Amino acid sequence: MRIHPSQVIPGCIIMKDIIGKTNRPLITKNTVVKDIHKQVLHRFLVQQVEVAPKLSSGDPFLPGAVEEPAMECPVEKKIAEPRTFLDQYLQAVKQYKKWFAQWQAGGVIHIGAIRQVVVPLLEQIKKYRKNIFMLHHFSTKDDYLYHHAVSTGLIAAFLGEEMGMNRGDWIQLGLAGLLSDAGMAKMNEQIILKETSLTGKEYQEVKKHPTYSYRMVENIPVLNKAAKLGILQHHERLDGSGYPLATNKKKIHMFARVIAVSDMYHAMTSERLYRSKQSPFLVLELMMKEQFGRFDYTVVQTFIKSMTNYTTGTKVKLSNDRSGEIVFVEPANPTRPMVRIADGADIINLKHFHNIYISEIYD
Numbered sequence: 144m145r146i147h148p149s150q151v152i153p154g155c156i157i158m159k160d161i162i163g164k165t166n167r168p169l170i171t172k173n174t175v176v177k178d179i180h181k182q183v184l185h186r187f188l189v190q191q192v193e194v195a196p197k198l199s200s201g202d203p204f205l206p207g208a209v210e211e212p213a214m215e216c217p218v219e220k221k222i223a224e225p226r227t228f229l230d231q232y233l234q235a236v237k238q239y240k241k242w243f244a245q246w247q248a249g250g251v252i253h254i255g256a257i258r259q260v261v262v263p264l265l266e267q268i269k270k271y272r273k274n275i276f277m278l279h280h281f282s283t284k285d286d287y288l289y290h291h292a293v294s295t296g297l298i299a300a301f302l303g304e305e306m307g308m309n310r311g312d313w314i315q316l317g318l319a320g321l322l323s324d325a326g327m328a329k330m331n332e333q334i335i336l337k338e339t340s341l342t343g344k345e346y347q348e349v350k351k352h353p354t355y356s357y358r359m360v361e362n363i364p365v366l367n368k369a370a371k372l373g374i375l376q377h378h379e380r381l382d383g384s385g386y387p388l389a390t391n392k393k394k395i396h397m398f399a400r401v402i403a404v405s406d407m408y409h410a411m412t413s414e415r416l417y418r419s420k421q422s423p424f425l426v427l428e429l430m431m432k433e434q435f436g437r438f439d440y441t442v443v444q445t446f447i448k449s450m451t452n453y454t455t456g457t458k459v460k461l462s463n464d465r466s467g468e469i470v471f472v473e474p475a476n477p478t479r480p481m482v483r484i485a486d487g488a489d490i491i492n493l494k495h496f497h498n499i500y501i502s503e504i505y506d
Contacts, residue, residue, distance in 0.1 A: 145191050148184035150206040152198075153177055156229070156281065159193035160505060167466055167485070171503055173280035175199045195229055199283050199290075201237030228271040231264045232281065232293065239321070240289040246328035246359070254365045257318070261296065265317040268301045275301045276450055276504070279412035279420060288327065288335065291409055296321030298405035299373075299398075305445050306401075312369070319370035320402045323377045326355025350386040353378050373398030377406055380437040400439035404430065404446060407438070422462065423450065424478045424501045451477035458505035462498075466505075467491070 155176040160168040161184070169187055170180055176194075184192065198204050238260050246252070268275060275298060282290035300317030308316065327335060330352060334345050341349065357375040360366055376399030379385035381392040385403075407430060414420040427447050430438055457469045459482060470490060471481040478501070479493035493499060 144196060144204075144206075145193050146206050147209045148181070148189050148192055149209055151176055151181055151184060151192055151194065152204075152207075153181075154198035154200055154283070155192075155204060156195040156197075156199055157192065158195050161189055161192065163187055168460075168505065171460070171505065173277045175281060175283055195233075197230060197233045199233070199281055200286055201233040201240070228264075228267050228274050229281075231267065232274075232278075232297075235260050235264050235293045236281075236286065236289045239292050240286065243289065243292075243325075243328050246325060247332070252322065252325065252359050252363065254318075254360075254363050257321070258365070261293075261318065261321055262314060264293075265297065265300045265314055268297060269304060272301065272449070276423060279409060279423065282409075282413040284414055287413055288324070291406075291413065292321050292324055294409045294413075295323060295402065295405045298409060299402050301449075302401050302405060302442060302445055305449050306442070315367050315370040316373065316398050316401060318366065319373040319398055320377075320405055322360055322366075323356055323374045323402055323406065324352060325359050325374075326352035326357070329355040350378070354387050369396060369398045372396040373402050375399070377402040379403070381439065382436050384437065397439075401442050404438050404442045407434075408446070422500055422502045425462075428478055428500070447477055451480075453480075453504065459501050460503040460505070461491075461493075462500050462502045 153176055157170055157172055157174045157176065157180075160172050161170040163169045169183055169189070174180065183189075194204065196204055242252075242257070278290075278294040278297065282294070296317045297320075299320030300313045303313030303316040304310075327349075330348065334341065334348060337345070353375055357371060360371055360374055373396060376385075376388075376390060376395050379388065379390040379395050379399060380403070381395065381400075383389050383391050408423070408426055411421050411426040411429070412423050427443065427450065430443050431447065451472065453469060453472070455469060455471070458466065459469060460466050461482065465484055465486070467482040467484040469480045470483050473480065473494065476494045481490055481492045482501075483490050491499070493501070
């Protein structure tokens with residue numbers, strides 16, 4: 144829906160790049176609005192904004208009255224819109240938040256209700272594959288835990304499908320990813336909501352959550368053995384440095400390896416209470432290089448190949464705030480293509496500039 148900038152509130156999701164007079168985005172598509180973004184809209188005299196019908200929390204967005212004289216284009220009336228991927232995603236996040244509260248109160252996992260909400264969303268991943276790489280935009284500090292669960296499930300199912308798993312397997316994998324952190328409901332809420340780094344004692348408590356998650360699903364017949372192992376082992380690492388059992392490489396199930404990559408990727412690319420988000424491309428590079436030997440090489444390579452399947456001319460934003468377009472991709476360095484800078488004729492080969500990386504891809 145298109146609305147007047149004065150109607151925008153924190154939590155709105157921008158659905159179309161807001162372009163300035165220099166033809167560069169002031170605010171990019173999929174941004175979750177904060178107060179600073181409202182200031183930008185006012186300062187640059189933006190006349191209208193395209194936003195999603197739901198807030199990042201999953202609640203419906205009901206625009207208030209226009210606060211400024213409407214000299215610009217009239218605001219369109221809210222009309223019924225088709226059920227989009229984003230709509231389904233935010234609804235799943237909202238439902239997960241309710242389920243999590245029930246688990247905190249001692250309730251059990253009702254897998255039938257979960258499948259009814261989540262399976263239709265998982266089945267959208269092939270059609271809306273590009274959205275998988277935008278999920279970190281929708282997460283907020285306050286609702287990170289719920290976005291993380293749904294996003295981890297989506298990414299895991301996507302990777303499973305990309306790796307050639309049949310539908311039954313990648314659906315099970317997606318459900319396992321979604322439920323892998325269910326055991327966090329058994330944690331002290333002060334630990335979950337803490338805005339600073341965990342103490343050693345608190346971290347030891349958090350390391351128990353895969354076991355709690357497993358206990359919550361072990362008697363659910365609809366989930367197969369692979370899914371349950373994926374939940375239990377999703378924080379295990381190939382070099383034996385993971386938890387809760389420090390399982391070695393040979394005993395870690397492929398479901399767990401996929402969820403491990405999905406979980407780490409979304410965690411590092413999302414804004415959290417105690418840490419800022421990082422570029423998806425930088426995160427994949429870190430997982431490939433600095434975390435080498437801890438994550439499954441094939442899974443990470445599949446993710447990188449899928450994410451960097453862009454074409455010549457794709458518009459990108461770099462970490463130095465300059466924009467440009469991709470002119471050449473070297474297969475050996477897919478996250479570091481050659482980029483022609485938008486405001487000049489310069490071409491940067493990111494392979495030779497390790498301090499510069501792609502921060503965003505534009506439609």
